[in-house]
Amino acid sequence: MTSKQLEDLVRLWQGRLGLEAWRLHIEVADLDEATYFARAEPTKTGDEARLTFPPWVLGRGQRPSNVLPAFEGEIEATVVHELLHLVLRDLDWAMEMLEGQLHRDLDSVFKTSLNQTTERTIDRLAWALVRSWPRAT
Numbered sequence: 001m002t003s004k005q006l007e008d009l010v011r012l013w014q015g016r017l018g019l020e021a022w023r024l025h026i027e028v029a030d031l032d033e034a035t036y037f038a039r040a041e042p043t044k045t046g047d048e049a050r051l052t053f054p055p056w057v058l059g060r061g062q063r064p065s066n067v068l069p070a071f072e073g074e075i076e077a078t079v080v081h082e083l084l085h086l087v088l089r090d091l092d093w094a095m096e097m098l099e100g101q102l103h104r105d106l107d108s109v110f111k112t113s114l115n116q117t118t119e120r121t122i123d124r125l126a127w128a129l130v131r132s133w134p135r136a137t
């Protein structure tokens, strides 16, 4: 996939998910965690975010050996996954209001559980959405 194809995919799903008003900045750069397909970082104010994809997603450099072998639709599902994080951004803000309000033991368990549940839920939604639209790539 080329950078242009990636950008087109992001813009297509940006519209499909009702994020037209968002300013999205797409970057290709190494991520802290080598096995991640992408990262979405919304700004603290306004509807703006940076989407970062590692070079190997665009076929540059080696795909990390501990990442699953390439499978059909993985980039599109990744794009949808990251954009769904933006759709749920306000929920993250609501959860941040709990910061410092819970006992430290409960806080750690709660955050871990919430993160895992959120990732699984977003993955299911992303794949359901990708399967329900004609394949874009």
Ligand SMILES: [Zn+2]
Pocket: 081, 085, 119, 122
């Ligand atoms: Zn995620």
